[in-house]
Amino acid sequence: MSDDRDLVVLGTGMHPWGKWGRNFVEYGLVAAREALADADVAWRDIEFVAGADTIRNGYPGFVSGSTFSQALGWTGAQISSSYAACASGAQALQSARAQLLAGFADVAMVIGADTTPKGFFAPVGGERKEDPDWQRFHLLGATNPSFFALNARRRIDVFGDTPEDFAMVKVKNSKAAVHNPYARFRKEFTLEDFASSPIVSDPLRLLDVCATSDGAAALIVCTPEYAKRKLGTLEGTVRIKAVANTTPTYPQVRLELPDIATDSRAVVAPPALGFKDSIAHNAYEQAGLGPDDISCAEVYDLSTALELDWYENLGLCAEGEGAKLVRDGVTALGGRVPVNASGGLSSFGEAIPAQAIAQVCELTRQLQGRCEGHQVEGASVGLAINQGLFGHGSCTILAT
Amino acid sequence: MDGWFTTEEPYTLIGARCSACGTYVFPPRSGACPNPGCDGTDLEPAELSRRGRIWSYTENHYAPPAPYVAADPFEPYALAAVELEAEGLVILGQVAKGVMAADLEIGMEVEVDLQVLFTDDDGVEKWVWTWAPAAPSGGAR
Incomplete structure (x- = not known):
């Protein structure tokens, strides 16, 4: 595989996930300082700041690149601010990557932080009749878990999955999270806990769906030349091999958030690769790697059942066989390819613009062997994947 | 709409x-x-075709946030994603009031109906489409 488009991850930083309702900038500063210290790079030396935006925290959230730059002290750095729903963090990373690979900068900070309201994610305020996100709430009461549930029901009906299979995902992820100091929920759950967990959107229970959280994550990334000057060698560094941000191909025939309807398959046949398959495929192509090369993965388990989908979308198993992987412990710590060794979104709760960056922080630390208690032994290639609302998919691959 | x-x-x-x-x-x-x-x-x-088959369905047990206008007290409701064969579309809708997840299955035939979504502050009823179990085929409506 070609190395000439690699970036090096010099440092990672996170604010633990939780629910405090404080200013999101506060959390971001903690993550930024931790990442700078980890990289041993001075804030003043950062040449490019890529912010991942939050849309629920007023104007500063829409211009996160400058918000964090001002909070850390203006240095005249170049900036970008990106919003791509759940993929915002990956979009910010892609913005930094493009800048670095183009030679416009040598070292960059990627940062995202969020403060979220309690309960279901709701559309931003105001009567916006043209906005599909507003329409699906107003006309149908189609919450995010409703969409996850439609998908889970399909798995039960088409593949023969059971609610217990879904619960096993949560049990697995909660077990890993106990050892992750950045996770919000660090309690180990058992299958028995599910019986008393209320149904949210049938067949999914409260324990099957991910919460919303406050949190922040930051990365310091640089060109290999910069890393070599700084470290003397590239030996042992964690490299970013791929960042693929992908849209669906018409017709998109899976019902996806926030749409009320799919595209039509009446005139044009669906593409060979569905949307979620294509997100991973594009990243594999960029990296020159495939599913068999992956040591561990961080996937967007907005629901337990969705994690099983991702196994299949990543090519870790054939379509319909996801439940077997979790049943057999293949994706648990100690298994062939541990998934969500961080604890996943089920243990974090989603802090939208920080989440995709946190996935990369976790993988970097896994590849560095720094995840005591939830370490994937011998991890050398990590993959992070998520899907933002409105068809904004992203996949990042890292390798040592 | x-x-x-x-x-x-x-x-x-x-x-x-x-x-x-x-x-x-x-x-x-x-x-x-x-x-x-x-x-x-x-x-x-x-x-579009009046009838289609259920692609998937769910039943919501928590009141959605605004801009949904939830009944007080809240009553659970079912949603169905329905495939219209001729148009090649899957369209989401609430299921007719009183028809719950236990009454549904994937592949079941349903048809379009209307029901009141909510009544606004001026007392005007706002209507929305729903998916209702299909009347026996050939039955006129």
């Missing part, structure tokens, strides 16, 4: 159809055909 469904029986959803390539889209839109292989800009309103 004006123009998304007929308001007289037999109730149907109204999508749009591209006059150039013939593809369908729901909700109806104008300006550009969604098919990237088509330059069509002329999208005509099109009444």
